[in-house]
Amino acid sequence: MPAEAFRDDNSDGYTVTFSDGTTCAAWIGNEGPLIDCPFKFPETTLVQAEIPPMATHPGNKAVANVIRYEAGEGFAPKALYTERPIEPGRKLIPGEKVTLAGFTFEQISGSSFSGSRDGYSFTVTDGKFTSNDSEPVPNSSTGPDSNRSAEEFLLPGTSVKTYSVIFDEDQNNCFINLSSSEVYFSCGVPLDPPVIIHNEAIGKDVPADIVVFDNESRKFRLSQDLSGGTHYQPKSVLNPGESVTIADFEIRRETGGALSVESGDSSFTYLNGKTTFSP
Structure with missing residues (x-):
């Protein structure tokens, strides 16, 4: 026309x-x-x-x-x-x-x-x-629209406040440890296809399997979990449409299933084995 x-x-x-x-x-x-x-x-x-x-x-x-x-x-x-x-x-x-x-x-x-x-x-x-570069967004909420309390995700029996937020059906989760000196944040993110990074601590190229927050650059980045996964203890599940703010991290599970996390000017999303960072 x-x-x-x-x-x-x-x-x-x-x-x-x-x-x-x-x-x-x-x-x-x-x-x-x-x-x-x-x-x-x-x-x-x-x-x-x-x-x-x-x-x-x-x-x-x-x-x-x-x-x-x-x-x-x-x-x-x-x-x-x-x-x-x-x-x-x-x-x-x-x-x-x-x-x-x-x-x-x-x-x-x-x-x-x-x-x-x-x-x-x-x-x-x-x-x-x-x-064509994002997941579907429905015109009406298909999950509970609520901001969860951080205390729901607090792990018992730890010497410092430690939180675990499960964000998908495979029990992948985000882990936040509030030590006296700095905050440790990570999310387990199985990547498909694998993403290879250089781990300076061991001097080798390794497959990334977590997103961490770098306290110096104030940005999220890919890393490798060297703890053997022992600190990823299940606590509570974040359902689609829900969010929780722990320390300076706003963790949201979108209605389409994507995980989005924001802290200050830095953020990332994770869906179907892929991560996107900004900036």
């Missing part, structure tokens, strides 16, 4: 509306191509708030309210402040597609639509958002 049919009279961009009422605005901004698609994500979809007053959860987090595109990263949930709602545009009918400001939008069926650009894509089907 011709792009001009979707021109927004109130801006230099375009708007398109899908069968479920979702409207996307697309335009070329000063920093490149952009889209905003206001979307009702579940209350458990927490992301960094655009501005501090929007934050409703620890770590400057807020519930995502829009689908946004960033070059090199693709489509993802964001929590953005908008001065005015996006006015509905011309509606696509099933089978139609249009390219606006370099973004291709398609109404796949009456209950499914998609957007794509530069090899990245997203799809919304029956109210569930999925991008």
Whole structure:
């Protein structure tokens, strides 16, 4: 379809509306191509708030309210402040597609639509958002939406406060030890395919099997568990949609099953044998 049919009279961009009422605005901004698609994500979809007053959860987090595109990263949930709602545009009918400001939008069926650009894509089907570089995010919570108490994960009989958080059905867990000098944090993460790292302590290349928090760099990184796993004692399970904050670590199990952990400006996610770090 011709792009001009979707021109927004109130801006230099375009708007398109899908069968479920979702409207996307697309335009070329000063920093490149952009889209905003206001979307009702579940209350458990927490992301960094655009501005501090929007934050409703620890770590400057807020519930995502829009689908946004960033070059090199693709489509993802964001929590953005908008001065005015996006006015509905011309509606696509099933089978139609249009390219606006370099973004291709398609109404796949009456209950499914998609957007794509530069090899990245997203799809919304029956109210569930999925991008090609993230796990599905349902439009309503499928698990308990709650912040658990750290005390539920406290291990008994230890000389210093020690916590164990199980985050999947295979009993993999995160371990936090609050010693008097520093905090020790690690999460067991079976990786597929294996990731080989150099262990300076033993001077060998070894397969990584844990994520640790480096207290000097203040960042998460891969490492190898040299303890033989004896300190990974089961305590309590973090269910999908739940989170817990222990010391400076916010540990969340997303509704799609992914583990996400944040401390300060550093974070990582783990799902299906793969880890992603930021920064």
